[in-house]
Amino acid sequence: MNLRIPGPTPCPEPVLQAMxxxxxxxxxxxxxxxxxxxxxxxxxxxxxxxxxLILTAAGTGGLEAAIVNFLSPGDRVLAVSIGVFGxxxxxxxxxxxxxxxxxxxxxxxxxxxxxxxxxxxxxPNIVAVTVTHNETSTGVTNDIAxxxxxxxxxxxxxxxxxxxxxxxxxxxxxxxxxxxxVSGSQKGWMVPPGLSFISVSPFAWEANARARMPRFYLDxxxxxxxxxxxxxxxxxxxxxxxxxxxxxxxxxAEGLPAIVERHRRVAERTRQGVKALGLKLLAxxxxxxxxxxxxxxxxxxxxxxxxxxxxxxxxxxAGGQGALEGKIFRIGHLGYVSEADIDQTLAALREVLPQVxxxxxxxxx
Amino acid sequence: MNLRIPGPTPCPEPVLQAMxxxxxxxxxxxxxxxxxxxxxxxxxxxxxxxxxLILTAAGTGGLEAAIVNFLSPGDRVLAVSIGVFGxxxxxxxxxxxxxxxxxxxxxxxxxxxxxxxxxxxxxPNIVAVTVTHNETSTGVTNDIAxxxxxxxxxxxxxxxxxxxxxxxxxxxxxxxxxxxxVSGSQKGWMVPPGLSFISVSPFAWEANARARMPRFYLDxxxxxxxxxxxxxxxxxxxxxxxxxxxxxxxxxAEGLPAIVERHRRVAERTRQGVKALGLKLLAxxxxxxxxxxxxxxxxxxxxxxxxxxxxxxxxxxAGGQGALEGKIFRIGHLGYVSEADIDQTLAALREVLPQVxxxxxxxxx
Numbered sequence: 199m200n201l202r203i204p205g206p207t208p209c210p211e212p213v214l215q216a217m218x219x220x221x222x223x224x225x226x227x228x229x230x231x232x233x234x235x236x237x238x239x240x241x242x243x244x245x246x247x248x249x250x251l252i253l254t255a256a257g258t259g260g261l262e263a264a265i266v267n268f269l270s271p272g273d274r275v276l277a278v279s280i281g282v283f284g285x286x287x288x289x290x291x292x293x294x295x296x297x298x299x300x301x302x303x304x305x306x307x308x309x310x311x312x313x314x315x316x317x318x319x320x321x322p323n324i325v326a327v328t329v330t331h332n333e334t335s336t337g338v339t340n341d342i343a344x345x346x347x348x349x350x351x352x353x354x355x356x357x358x359x360x361x362x363x364x365x366x367x368x369x370x371x372x373x374x375x376x377x378x379x380v381s382g383s384q385k386g387w388m389v390p391p392g393l394s395f396i397s398v399s400p401f402a403w404e405a406n407a408r409a410r411m412p413r414f415y416l417d418x419x420x421x422x423x424x425x426x427x428x429x430x431x432x433x434x435x436x437x438x439x440x441x442x443x444x445x446x447x448x449x450x451a452e453g454l455p456a457i458v459e460r461h462r463r464v465a466e467r468t469r470q471g472v473k474a475l476g477l478k479l480l481a482x483x484x485x486x487x488x489x490x491x492x493x494x495x496x497x498x499x500x501x502x503x504x505x506x507x508x509x510x511x512x513x514x515x516a517g518g519q520g521a522l523e524g525k526i527f528r529i530g531h532l533g534y535v536s537e538a539d540i541d542q543t544l545a546a547l548r549e550v551l552p553q554v555x556x557x558x559x560x561x562x563x
Numbered sequence: 564m565n566l567r568i569p570g571p572t573p574c575p576e577p578v579l580q581a582m583x584x585x586x587x588x589x590x591x592x593x594x595x596x597x598x599x600x601x602x603x604x605x606x607x608x609x610x611x612x613x614x615x616l617i618l619t620a621a622g623t624g625g626l627e628a629a630i631v632n633f634l635s636p637g638d639r640v641l642a643v644s645i646g647v648f649g650x651x652x653x654x655x656x657x658x659x660x661x662x663x664x665x666x667x668x669x670x671x672x673x674x675x676x677x678x679x680x681x682x683x684x685x686x687p688n689i690v691a692v693t694v695t696h697n698e699t700s701t702g703v704t705n706d707i708a709x710x711x712x713x714x715x716x717x718x719x720x721x722x723x724x725x726x727x728x729x730x731x732x733x734x735x736x737x738x739x740x741x742x743x744x745v746s747g748s749q750k751g752w753m754v755p756p757g758l759s760f761i762s763v764s765p766f767a768w769e770a771n772a773r774a775r776m777p778r779f780y781l782d783x784x785x786x787x788x789x790x791x792x793x794x795x796x797x798x799x800x801x802x803x804x805x806x807x808x809x810x811x812x813x814x815x816a817e818g819l820p821a822i823v824e825r826h827r828r829v830a831e832r833t834r835q836g837v838k839a840l841g842l843k844l845l846a847x848x849x850x851x852x853x854x855x856x857x858x859x860x861x862x863x864x865x866x867x868x869x870x871x872x873x874x875x876x877x878x879x880x881a882g883g884q885g886a887l888e889g890k891i892f893r894i895g896h897l898g899y900v901s902e903a904d905i906d907q908t909l910a911a912l913r914e915v916l917p918q919v920x921x922x923x924x925x926x927x928x
Binding site: 199201203205206207208209214215217218219220221222223224225226254255256257258259262289290293294295382384390391392411412413414415416431432433434435436437438441509514516 | 564570573587589590621622623654658749757780797798799802803806874
């Protein structure tokens with residue numbers, strides 16, 4: 199199968215094989231060596247000197263950690279959202295009692311840094327801003343550099359969901375002064391799901407010292423203290439660590455600039471190919487994501503049979519989420535992906551579209 | 564290595580090989596089939612018709628789910644503890660604002676059901692009881708049937724940590740009316756860490772409807788709604804599911820009664836062998852665990868060099884936790900374990916003990 203969803207993404211064979219390694223004592227020397235090595239290498243890809251902690255949890259667990267470790271009930275939070283995952287980040291903060299002000303931009307568009315600045319200027323009581331770097335539900339990448347300038351310029355805590363961007367799209371965490379940044383193993387990292395990565399700036403640790411939201415399993419200070427001893431506080435997903443170790447080895451060999459460039463190239467090929475078929479993109483192309491492309495379902499074509507027909511041709515794409523269900527389908531192109539995967543996807547699309555009621559516009563017929 | 568710690572436990576080769584399977588869409592038909600199959604089979608081993616939910620988290624995450632989904636801040640909870648993990652369960656409840664009354668029994672002893680009854684009779688405001696079935700830190704198994712009679716007889720919610728017992732020690736969840744029962748993949752299940760299993764009774768769901776502790780990643784009602792569609796709310800640890808699927812196949816072939824009997828036999832061999840070496844057990848033998856044996860460090864023997872010497876002989880045992888650090892070492896014998904593993908462990912012990920200062924009592928010399 200050509201798994202073209204925005205995560206879990208396919209794993210290279212050495213990554214899968216790494217998981218055949220037998221269990222070890224998670225408080226012994228073998229695991230310590232792996233934990234310290236992958237932590238160091240994750241920092242390299244996060245482009246950060248901040249603390250980097252690894253949780254045994256999905257990306258959503260990482261997002262929850264980004265909230266509960268740094269905020270208190272009643273804290274006013276500006277939640278910048280451009281889709282389902284931005285909304286989820288806001289919902290988590292609300293669940294734990296934050297006073298959330300939403301700044302929601304329409305699906306397919308990016309957040310406007312000027313509106314973020316205006317919202318912050320209007321309400322000096324805001325202490326933190328949540329934002330999604332790359333919105334998986336719409337295929338849009340925010341201009342995080344511009345947003346960070348505004349938020350850090352105002353002295354606020356900046357919490358960033360980079361689950362589906364980090365390692366695939368350039369995100370220099372320290373250069374942009376991002377306080378808390380979350381990613382997930384099953385996205386650009388070419389690793390099975392089960393681990394979430396989170397970087398924490400000194401400014402964020404100061405907030406942590408004051409933060410009163412309850413936390414136990416996702417407690418990051420405990421994770422940091424354990425890491426100082428080469429351990430995790432709770433039993434880690436050992437086999438996913440083996441996979442991560444193998445994947446980071448491959449990623450270092452390719453190099454971050456080459457990985458970022460490959461994602462740019464593959465994404466561009468996806469967008470051009472989709473448009474050449476007569477289909478339209480959901481995302482404003484200025485902000486189109488290099489890890490996932492959302493394609494509008496053309497008139498007369500239903501997403502469900504389209505996806506089913508593609509699956510029969512060996513290509514698995516994702517549907518829409520939330521309000522976009524039935525309106526779009528999404529092609530993932532992150533992690534272990536090449537031009538050939540995209541060409542196969544486009545060829546399958548070309549074949550099945552007429553079968554599910556698509557009539558190409560005259561210009562491309 | 565002969566990995567003789569109480570988790571992660573060694574995995575059979577077919578379980579490790581299962582993880583070489585490529586990723587699939589976690590919202591597609593392949594994963595749905597696996598999720599429904601392993602859920603059904605887990606229910607078989609839990610001996611329950613209750614809902615059974617699988618979280619991508621360590622056992623501690625499962626314990627947190629057992630607290631936050633069923634209680635509200637201010638709820639009075641009786642925390643029955645016989646060691647580190649009972650204390651941890653209590654700590655989680657306190658972290659989320661429960662009014663916790665501790666009933667702590669000395670390390671190495673089991674909880675006295677009569678004292679549990681007395682504590683409940685004394686304080687009618689108690690709404691829930693937390694208890695550890697098998698205390699990994701001391702190698703003691705509580706008489707959960709007697710405790711359950713007391714707690715359910717009083718009409719209280721019973722939350723059970725069965726992380727290191729379930730599937731290895733008989734625990735008929737429905738027959739004992741256990742409301743919430745938590746286990747972890749890396750223990751008796753012969754699966755790598757990363758998944759936690761939790762059963763929920765109808766009485767517990769009633770409590771859930773009233774419970775106001777905050778929860779998002781570990782929300783069980785959301786997990787139940789997703790399961791009804793053959794999905795998990797967040798991206799699951801897909802490769803650990805593959806491993807679980809393979810392990811349950813092996814476990815069904817062996818059969819629960821045979822698995823329980825094997826653990827009884829192997830544990831008995833461990834205890835007798837350790838005593839024959841002139842060593843003493845921490846646990847009251849009437850309640851000694853069939854999954855882990857805690858051995859007292861003899862006079863003049865330090866645990867650290869003893870463990871190091873065993874490791875050089877290819878046997879990895881665990882040290883003590885909390886107040887028992889340096890005072891005991893622990894031999895895990897759960898999951899994928901046979902008499903041969905124990906014999907090798909005992910032989911290694913016999914060899915290294917004199918090297919680390921042990922002088923056998925005259926009777927066994």
